[in-house]
Amino acid sequence: MIYPWGHKRRFNAYSEYFRSTFGHRVQKLSIDAGFSCPNRDGTVGTGGCTYCNSEAFNPSYCQPHKSVTQQLNEGIEFHSKRYRRTDQYLAYFQPYSNTHAPLQHLQKLYEEALHTPGIVGLVIGTRPDCVDERKLDYLAKLSEENYVIVEYGIESCYDKTLKRINRGHTFADTVRALEETAQRGIKTGGHMIFGLPGETPGMMMSEASVLSELPLDTVKFHQLQIVKDTIMAEEYINRPEEFKLFELDEYLQHMADFLTLLRPDIVIERIAGEVPPAFLLEPPRWKIRYDQVLQKLEKLMMEQDLWQGKSYKNKM
Numbered sequence: 001m002i003y004p005w006g007h008k009r010r011f012n013a014y015s016e017y018f019r020s021t022f023g024h025r026v027q028k029l030s031i032d033a034g035f036s037c038p039n040r041d042g043t044v045g046t047g048g049c050t051y052c053n054s055e056a057f058n059p060s061y062c063q064p065h066k067s068v069t070q071q072l073n074e075g076i077e078f079h080s081k082r083y084r085r086t087d088q089y090l091a092y093f094q095p096y097s098n099t100h101a102p103l104q105h106l107q108k109l110y111e112e113a114l115h116t117p118g119i120v121g122l123v124i125g126t127r128p129d130c131v132d133e134r135k136l137d138y139l140a141k142l143s144e145e146n147y148v149i150v151e152y153g154i155e156s157c158y159d160k161t162l163k164r165i166n167r168g169h170t171f172a173d174t175v176r177a178l179e180e181t182a183q184r185g186i187k188t189g190g191h192m193i194f195g196l197p198g199e200t201p202g203m204m205m206s207e208a209s210v211l212s213e214l215p216l217d218t219v220k221f222h223q224l225q226i227v228k229d230t231i232m233a234e235e236y237i238n239r240p241e242e243f244k245l246f247e248l249d250e251y252l253q254h255m256a257d258f259l260t261l262l263r264p265d266i267v268i269e270r271i272a273g274e275v276p277p278a279f280l281l282e283p284p285r286w287k288i289r290y291d292q293v294l295q296k297l298e299k300l301m302m303e304q305d306l307w308q309g310k311s312y313k314n315k316m
């Protein structure tokens, strides 16, 4: 069976979406352009999100002292030698909040990336409270000629949870940012975490219909993992009963059921996260690689004859 997204996989997978958008494989190159986070530098707050350990969110390949061009060229050289599967790349402004700076500074960095040979677009990770009209108008202009996607940390659709994890913004901020971005013709992405404290499996499942109402092009899902040296690690040690840390089989069933409720045109970029074991409070619960997690999910969906959007109410 060919699904509405044009292939046989049981969900609208990112790799196929890229192939159909660009006609071939495109590699994302993570760069650290030296941004900070408004939830850490005092603009919104100072403590940061309770699950965030800035070390764990700042991978070793990120070197903000190097220019954007240098980081991209090094990334291209690495990938072209090692994988030789593509000669087209996206500049992924990843750590912290990559729109948290004056517009002029953003223009300089984004345009430097787009002028680097081999770079065919931008992926910009940020918070919903970190964009404004001028920045979005500028990004809209850039996206007329380039692939540009703004990825927002949504994390939860519940204000109670957002408050508890000290996100420093509300769900209404997320809706506003996504709408204002999409209205301008800019692609939008979202990031969600399953298992945040205080959320029941039913609450998490209900988020499928909420996300389906949003103008989202892509979404990444992560299972909660407790990172060392965070406020959440202390909470977990003191009150473990308030957390839902998924075992692998349970998470696969959760994802399979969740996807059946999700709007079919939302592209699934990731179904789970991978925190390096050295940063985890406890040994990893799942002892398999991400590609194996994906394979298991697809097998489960096949066995149960499930597919993304199978139970989506407003069928397209």
Ligand code: SF4
Binding pocket: 037, 038, 039, 040, 047, 048, 049, 052, 053, 057, 096, 097, 127, 153
């Ligand atoms: S917004 Fe991102 S970088 Fe900032 S504290 Fe939260 S998780 Fe960490």
